[in-house]
Amino acid sequence: MKSRTKGKTGEREIAGLIQDLTGWDVKRRVRQHGGDSDLEGIPKWCAEVKRHATAARGDIRTWYGQAARQATAEGKLPVLFYRRGRDDWRAVWPLAVGLAVQHGCMWSGYEWTCEGSIEAWAAVAADCEVKHD
Template sequence: MGAMSRTKGKVGEREIAALLAELTGCDVRRRVRQHDGDSDLEGLPGWCVEVKRHARASRALIAGWWAQAAAQAERHGGIPLLLFRQDRDAWRAVWPLSVNLTMQTAAMWRGYEWTAEGSPKAWAAVFRETLTTTNQETTP
């Protein structure tokens, strides 16, 4: 990967981290020391985040990114979240459809065909709902 690509990726990670921090109220930050397979962002409890900035994002490319996000989430025990933005376009979020149904099934349906896609604002609503549901289940 060239220097321009790495810079574009870092800028994209910072941009979406700031947006998610604003939308969720969490302290979302770019993970500075990333190792292969680490989440790109930290500060979203229970979620493993992959961020992509690309000139064009075909469905096949997005499906590949999703496979990467799902694999790293499985390794780290989180729920996968893919955030991507094409040049001159808005950010998009992809998450497992099962999260919209119930947290108990979040480990199921990891394939791209079982995902929901929406704006970061739509995902943040799901995130807040999962936090509320999780807190209610753990509160006596």
């Protein structure tokens, strides 16, 4: 599958998963410009989506950095959704979501992240929406 097609397919897939878990109207951003989130409809979060058969830790760090820069520009929290080959989707987000909201980018570096299932991230994101409205 070509890289661009694989990316679009992955963005649609993760948007559907998030929508199923949260009830939010999440969609793939059709017209993306440099610095735009890959998905729209996730309150308070700026999402980057990557599919790569052999993603190494260095790739994940780089992709998360991209998400963090985009989130800072949009005044949102960064989240990276990625999937290796036929593996499950994973999410990487700031470990201290409350601190990231209150103190900005200091807490959004890769060294301050946690990684978990899409379900775990969705629970944190839903809780964040309630606490920070």
